[in-house]
Each structure stands twice: as C-alpha cells, then as structure tokens.
Amino acid sequence: TEYADISIKDLEQIAKSSFPLCMRHLFDKLKEDHHLKHGGRMQLGLFLKGVGLKLDDALTFWRAEFSQRVGVERFDKEYAYSIRHNYGKEGKRVDYSPYSCQKIISSSPGVGDHHGCPYRHFSEDNLRAALGKMGVNNQKIEDILDKVRNRHYQLACTLTFESVHGSSCDAGINHPNQYFIDSQKVLQS
Ligand code: SF4
Structure with missing residues (x-):
C-alpha cells in the first residue's frame, strides 16, 4: 500500500x-x-x-x-x-474503493443520514457553524458560501482546505482521500 x-x-x-x-x-x-x-x-x-x-x-x-x-x-x-x-473479505470479494467527491456530492442522503457532502447537503446555517468549528474565519466563510451558492462544491472545499492549512491547494479537491494526503503533506513539511 x-x-x-x-x-x-x-x-x-x-x-x-x-x-x-x-x-x-x-x-x-x-x-x-x-x-x-x-x-x-x-x-x-x-x-x-x-x-x-x-x-x-x-x-x-x-x-x-x-x-x-x-x-x-x-x-x-x-x-x-x-x-x-x-475490505473485500466477504461476498464477491471486491476490494471496494473509497468514494470520490463527485460520487458523494451526487448522493441523496435522507432523514437521519449523515453521509453526503456538507457543501452540497447542509443548510447554509449548519455549514456556517461547521466551518466556524473548523476554525475558518468569517470573511473566508463568506467566500466559501459564495462558491456553494454557485454550486462549486469542490472549490468551496478547496477554499476550506487552504484556510485551515494556511497553504494553497493548486490541484483543487476532487477526492476525500486526496484532501487527507495533501493535508498530511502540509502538516508534516
Ligand atoms: Fe465534499 Fe470536500 Fe468531502 Fe469532497 S472532500 S465530498 S468536496 S466535503
């Protein structure tokens, strides 16, 4: 691996x-x-x-x-x-891949579900609160909500990444595991 x-x-x-x-x-x-x-x-x-x-x-x-x-x-x-x-240890034994942003954004979480993409599926108030909890400042939160209103969810996530890490993410976010790897790179450098 x-x-x-x-x-x-x-x-x-x-x-x-x-x-x-x-x-x-x-x-x-x-x-x-x-x-x-x-x-x-x-x-x-x-x-x-x-x-x-x-x-x-x-x-x-x-x-x-x-x-x-x-x-x-x-x-x-x-x-x-x-x-x-x-983990591919049951059933057809397929080693399933983690979901991409595109797949997560196009999912349809119902009542009581917590999956999906918060930029796509949270109310504006909930998203605002969640971003505040991540330490994103108010001005940045407005920039992020602006992207969300234009349905640029992955760009909104990229702006969050940049704000939280104080570092640019030129490639943009297209996969949650890419977000994780890029974050670890920044934190370990
Ligand atoms: Fe949404 Fe970011 Fe998760 Fe992708 S990584 S699904 S853009 S929250």
Missing part, C-alpha cells in the same frame, strides 16, 4: 487535523450517536480504509462505537459483515 498504516489511537487526532468536512462530520456523528446508517458506514468506512486503517483495526474501531448502542453481539451479527465486505 502507498499509505502509512494508521492506528485507532491516532484517529481522533487526524480527524481533527486532516479529514475533509464530509468525513469529519461522519466521524463526529459516529462518536456522538455510536451509530451510522448504511450510507454513512460506507462513505466513512471506505475512506478510513483508504487512509490506512487495517481490517482488524477497523473492526475494533466500529465495534467499540456500535456496541455502546446495539451491544457487541448484535454488532458482530449484523454489522461486522459489511465492514469485512468493504
């Missing part, structure tokens, strides 16, 4: 420093609710695989959260399969 392995204890830290808003939102909701619906489990689960979380660690991580809500037995019975499935 081209990525360094990531351990569970690092997740909290790298979620804050290097996850794009779509993944940070899912991560926070999982920690808060100890549950995510199918679309969220897929979007976050495949992203974490791309980040370098190994299957055994992924099972430990998801089990620790879900068991607080549904119990260990139900997790092992109903949810562990889909995580092994994401």
Whole structure:
C-alpha cells in the first residue's frame, strides 16, 4: 500500500487535523450517536480504509462505537459483515474503493443520514457553524458560501482546505482521500 498504516489511537487526532468536512462530520456523528446508517458506514468506512486503517483495526474501531448502542453481539451479527465486505473479505470479494467527491456530492442522503457532502447537503446555517468549528474565519466563510451558492462544491472545499492549512491547494479537491494526503503533506513539511 502507498499509505502509512494508521492506528485507532491516532484517529481522533487526524480527524481533527486532516479529514475533509464530509468525513469529519461522519466521524463526529459516529462518536456522538455510536451509530451510522448504511450510507454513512460506507462513505466513512471506505475512506478510513483508504487512509490506512487495517481490517482488524477497523473492526475494533466500529465495534467499540456500535456496541455502546446495539451491544457487541448484535454488532458482530449484523454489522461486522459489511465492514469485512468493504475490505473485500466477504461476498464477491471486491476490494471496494473509497468514494470520490463527485460520487458523494451526487448522493441523496435522507432523514437521519449523515453521509453526503456538507457543501452540497447542509443548510447554509449548519455549514456556517461547521466551518466556524473548523476554525475558518468569517470573511473566508463568506467566500466559501459564495462558491456553494454557485454550486462549486469542490472549490468551496478547496477554499476550506487552504484556510485551515494556511497553504494553497493548486490541484483543487476532487477526492476525500486526496484532501487527507495533501493535508498530511502540509502538516508534516
Ligand atoms: Fe468531502 Fe469532497 Fe465534499 Fe470536500 S468536496 S466535503 S472532500 S465530498
């Protein structure tokens, strides 16, 4: 693999420093609710695989959260399969790829879903609050909302990246895992 392995204890830290808003939102909701619906489990689960979380660690991580809500037995019975499935260990044994921005932006999250792209799927108030929480200043937030109103969601995400990292991102954001890798490059340089 081209990525360094990531351990569970690092997740909290790298979620804050290097996850794009779509993944940070899912991560926070999982920690808060100890549950995510199918679309969220897929979007976050495949992203974490791309980040370098190994299957055994992924099972430990998801089990620790879900068991607080549904119990260990139900997790092992109903949810562990889909995580092994994401890693190509069940069913057709396809090694599924993490979702691109385009795929995430064109998804249709329903009530109670937390997947999707916040720039596309959040209300303006919620997006404003989420960006503030990431440390983006008010002037930049207005620039970002301007991109959103013109439906330039990936450009909005790129502006967020640049604001949070104090560094330009010339290629633009087109994949959550690219956001992560570019972030780690900036932070480690
Ligand atoms: Fe995630 Fe892409 Fe949306 Fe950024 S533009 S929040 S990386 S889906």
